[in-house]
Amino acid sequence: MPTCADPSVLEGLSWLMCYLTTGKHISLYISVGTVLLLLAITAPTALLFGFGGATAARSRIWPLSWFGRGYIAVVRGVPDIAFFLFFVIALDQAFEWLRHQVKCPDWDEPIRQGSDFIVCAEAKLPLSTSPQWVHETYGFFVAVLTFAIVFGAFAANVLYGAMRAVPHAQIETAEAYGLSPRQTFWRILVPQMWVYALPGLSNLWMVLIKATPLLFLLGIEDIVYWARELGAAKTPRFTDYPHGDWRMWYFLALLVFYLAFTRVSEVVLDRIMARLTRGQATLAGEAQRKAGA
Amino acid sequence: MKSLLLGTAVLTLSAATAFAASHSVVRLGTEGAYPPYNFLDDNGEVAGFERELGDELCARAEMTCEWVTNDWDSIIPNLVSGNYDAIIAGMSITPERDEVVDFTQNYTPPSPSAFAALSADADIEGGVVAAQTGTIQAAHIAESGATLLEFPSPDETIAAVMSGEADAVMADKDFLIPLVEENANMTFVGEDIPLGGGIGMAFRESDPEMRETFDAAIQSMKDDGTLNELIVKWLGADSPKF
Numbered sequence: 001m002p003t004c005a006d007p008s009v010l011e012g013l014s015w016l017m018c019y020l021t022t023g024k025h026i027s028l029y030i031s032v033g034t035v036l037l038l039l040a041i042t043a044p045t046a047l048l049f050g051f052g053g054a055t056a057a058r059s060r061i062w063p064l065s066w067f068g069r070g071y072i073a074v075v076r077g078v079p080d081i082a083f084f085l086f087f088v089i090a091l092d093q094a095f096e097w098l099r100h101q102v103k104c105p106d107w108d109e110p111i112r113q114g115s116d117f118i119v120c121a122e123a124k125l126p127l128s129t130s131p132q133w134v135h136e137t138y139g140f141f142v143a144v145l146t147f148a149i150v151f152g153a154f155a156a157n158v159l160y161g162a163m164r165a166v167p168h169a170q171i172e173t174a175e176a177y178g179l180s181p182r183q184t185f186w187r188i189l190v191p192q193m194w195v196y197a198l199p200g201l202s203n204l205w206m207v208l209i210k211a212t213p214l215l216f217l218l219g220i221e222d223i224v225y226w227a228r229e230l231g232a233a234k235t236p237r238f239t240d241y242p243h244g245d246w247r248m249w250y251f252l253a254l255l256v257f258y259l260a261f262t263r264v265s266e267v268v269l270d271r272i273m274a275r276l277t278r279g280q281a282t283l284a285g286e287a288q289r290k291a292g293a
Numbered sequence: 294m295k296s297l298l299l300g301t302a303v304l305t306l307s308a309a310t311a312f313a314a315s316h317s318v319v320r321l322g323t324e325g326a327y328p329p330y331n332f333l334d335d336n337g338e339v340a341g342f343e344r345e346l347g348d349e350l351c352a353r354a355e356m357t358c359e360w361v362t363n364d365w366d367s368i369i370p371n372l373v374s375g376n377y378d379a380i381i382a383g384m385s386i387t388p389e390r391d392e393v394v395d396f397t398q399n400y401t402p403p404s405p406s407a408f409a410a411l412s413a414d415a416d417i418e419g420g421v422v423a424a425q426t427g428t429i430q431a432a433h434i435a436e437s438g439a440t441l442l443e444f445p446s447p448d449e450t451i452a453a454v455m456s457g458e459a460d461a462v463m464a465d466k467d468f469l470i471p472l473v474e475e476n477a478n479m480t481f482v483g484e485d486i487p488l489g490g491g492i493g494m495a496f497r498e499s500d501p502e503m504r505e506t507f508d509a510a511i512q513s514m515k516d517d518g519t520l521n522e523l524i525v526k527w528l529g530a531d532s533p534k535f
Binding site for chain 2: 022026116130237240241
């Protein structure tokens with residue numbers, strides 16, 4: 001069993017084994033988990049934001065409706081990269097400002113001093129004395145929130161359209177049976193809208209998968225960052241594993257990862273679609289009924 | 294009287310701990326992609342000249358330091374918004390940056406920037422020259438007759454020369470030396486150009502106490518010669534010393 005203490009004497013597979021298990025590579029493997037975790041948390045959160053946005057946009061109460069429409073229009077209109085660069089810093093500062101107002105009421109210095117943003121030490125989020133993992137977790141949740149707000153706006157638009165696509169006769173029938181608007185919404189409209197929303201939502205999911213490299217703008221080291229860092233040419237002076245420009249191989253691995261992930265998503269989404277179509281008054285639903293009969 | 298003395302002592306002590314509590318952990322922001330100044334070693338830890346320098350400065354200032362890596366593009370915005378407390382990332386002291394942040398005294402003397410290319414007759418005056426975005430070298434090329442090709446990270450500027458996308462790359466000479474020495478195809482082109490006022494640590498303008506603490510630590514390392522030793526160790530014997 002060769003040891004990895006002196007990689008310069010190793011060759012072939014044993015060199016590769018040592019190379020692929022350096023601390024840096026472990027960070028790459030962990031970042032795969034980070035990305036998957038981000039997707040797992042962001043997707044339902046964004047859907048929730050989207051549902052809220054769509055419901056607000058079609059509300060009869062006009063301030064709520066304006067809020068929903070405004071959210072959809074503004075967030076969809078702002079470029080993602082601007083959102084990720086500036087909004088996150090603004091969001092972080094907004095949290096700190098709120099905590100500052102509560103925790104340090106007798107602070108007499110201005111919050112903004114030139115370009116600096118100063119709040120009292122107790123209001124820093126996370127506290128500057130916190131260990132690094134707290135900072136990273138906080139950064140992760142800010143990232144989830146930002147992704148959820150951005151993708152929530154797109155989801156809101158999709159759901160808004162889907163709600164309007166439910167045949168109007170269904171709503172009228174529900175009303176004729178004496179269902180209240182709330183009952184009509186939850187029992188007739190919402191169960192039927194998903195089948196119209198799913199194609200749009202599945203597109204969003206695919207875009208979300210690919211948007212994760214934006215994480216690095218938020219200070220989170222994602223897989224693309226590590227692939228670029230590991231693949232860059234290394235001179236023997238700064239590493240035990242010198243190599244040329246290997247970015248192509250790392251990005252090839254990323255390509256395989258993303259394609260495989262996309263394929264899995266497609267299979268799962270197809271199943272959900274089949275389940276949602278059952279008994280629906282759509283062409284696909286009709287086809288399912290005939291095939292089963 | 295005794296209780297008064299005791300009370301004062303307690304007060305002083307608690308004031309001291311309050312200061313220590315607010316500053317006991319200093320978060321140092323760096324890029325981690327600019328060897329030999331700062332890079333990530335095989336374990337993914339920040340290493341290099343600035344790692345050793347920063348750790349020594351923190352030891353002298355009696356502070357606990359924590360290393361954070363951040364993209365070069367957003368390294369100043371994240372400092373002023375308080376996500377870390379200092380930048381120690383091979384950042385040259387320039388008047389433009391000084392308007393936004395405050396620098397310590399320099400910890401490397403003003404050092405030359407250089408061009409590197411695949412052939413000795415590469416056109417650095419009218420050709421395409423690669424540099425990292427937001428660096429003094431990028432600003433220099435933009436003012437010269439050459440076409441500036443900007444990249445977010447130092448690695449990519451080198452890769453651009455290797456692939457022929459750019460005729461040459463301009464960067465700090467200390468960064469280019471290991472690359473040129475270990476790559477037979479690459480050579481230095483043209484004269485070295487002195488740019489910037491040396492490299493310093495950057496702090497928020499509203500943080501003068503911490504800046505002074507580190508400034509004093511840098512001075513003490515200059516005085517006892519340990520800074521020169523570090524420069525020789527990491528940047529080479531030919532690099533300018535104090």
